[in-house]
Amino acid sequence: MGSITSDKPDPTEFTPHLYPPFPSDTQPVAHLDTFSLAQLKSGDLAEQARLFETCKTRGFFYLDFTNTPAASLPEEAENIGRLSEEVFRLPMEEKTKYTLTNQKPNSILGYKVAGWTKTDAKGTPDTAEFMNVGKDDILDNPTRTPVALPELLLRPENRSLLARYQTTCQRTGLDLMSILATQMGLPADIFEDKHRLHQPSDDHVRMTKGPPRKNTSMPEIQTPGHTDFGTITILFNWLGGLQVWSEPSRGNFHQMFDGAQSGTRAAEWLWVKPKAGHAIVNLGDAAVKFSGGILCSGRHRVVPAPGEQGLFPRYSIVYFVRPEDKTVLKRLTGGDVPPIEEGKEEPELTAQQWIIQQSLALRDGVAKGKVEA
Ligand SMILES: O=C(O)CCC(=O)C(=O)O
Numbered sequence: 001m002g003s004i005t006s007d008k009p010d011p012t013e014f015t016p017h018l019y020p021p022f023p024s025d026t027q028p029v030a031h032l033d034t035f036s037l038a039q040l041k042s043g044d045l046a047e048q049a050r051l052f053e054t055c056k057t058r059g060f061f062y063l064d065f066t067n068t069p070a071a072s073l074p075e076e077a078e079n080i081g082r083l084s085e086e087v088f089r090l091p092m093e094e095k096t097k098y099t100l101t102n103q104k105p106n107s108i109l110g111y112k113v114a115g116w117t118k119t120d121a122k123g124t125p126d127t128a129e130f131m132n133v134g135k136d137d138i139l140d141n142p143t144r145t146p147v148a149l150p151e152l153l154l155r156p157e158n159r160s161l162l163a164r165y166q167t168t169c170q171r172t173g174l175d176l177m178s179i180l181a182t183q184m185g186l187p188a189d190i191f192e193d194k195h196r197l198h199q200p201s202d203d204h205v206r207m208t209k210g211p212p213r214k215n216t217s218m219p220e221i222q223t224p225g226h227t228d229f230g231t232i233t234i235l236f237n238w239l240g241g242l243q244v245w246s247e248p249s250r251g252n253f254h255q256m257f258d259g260a261q262s263g264t265r266a267a268e269w270l271w272v273k274p275k276a277g278h279a280i281v282n283l284g285d286a287a288v289k290f291s292g293g294i295l296c297s298g299r300h301r302v303v304p305a306p307g308e309q310g311l312f313p314r315y316s317i318v319y320f321v322r323p324e325d326k327t328v329l330k331r332l333t334g335g336d337v338p339p340i341e342e343g344k345e346e347p348e349l350t351a352q353q354w355i356i357q358q359s360l361a362l363r364d365g366v367a368k369g370k371v372e373a
């Protein structure tokens, strides 16, 4: 039904104010630390050290943006959530005009139909739809290879919402990386020239939608287990369904399957409870590589939300801060970053090559990628 003042359909699915709470009997739940961006940026050394500890041991945390230039991000994420409902409601013929692989060779930008990704060796398809909206297209960066976007996203009010959101998330991600750089004894600005806003990169806002739970026993996999490919990710979700692997990853990038063991017998999937007004922030593979494994990335996956929450379709809005396409992904020199062992060599892959390799491996459910960490 249209409203009187706008031709937008009323939202019917993305309704965070109507969701039941995360069920209190759902176990096991991950304990994630919470940080205030304002406190971190005020130069509170104890908080900065606590952030570093979290990023060395788990690589996932909640972030509060109150009293910072990013204070409106939670509200803007909801606005993008509403917009994503409209995007996913477009007819399939329209959405598939923007299919990722049709856009530019091996691109992960554009529309991903549910089922494109294989979640296990048997080829079980994933159930989530994505619309990956590249920063370079929204910000009209001159050096990009253009990727077409639905007209809906190019309307001035939507485009400026996305541009504001992308710019703020990218800046916030780099502010956090600057704190981590200092903690590692590196110059505070060491990540800046590898992540320039107006240089081509695979940074994007991902709109995701997964269907309600169909059965209570076996979870349908919305997004299979993975580590994010880039530097740092800022995620908003409103329903449970995100799970983190209890053991963080420090370079074991070729374990792609759900439930794949990374060493310890007791490792398991832990539910991540959404926290109102907070983002969930996690480090990705590039942060692990730049830091020579000091920082870790959390392996995670998405299944339908638990309990009553599982009756709702699940939306999330993700921003991936990624290195510029041409950046070579290898450990930095200096500070506490351990030098490469004598006689060993690190592969000289650019961020662009790495992301293509990893996303194709994830699509195909390839348990052992060809890339060594
Ligand atoms: O939807 C979520 O909560 C997480 C999504 C995610 O991990 C991803 O898109 O990389």
Ligand SMILES: [Fe+2]
Binding pocket: 226, 227, 228, 300
């Ligand atoms: Fe992810």
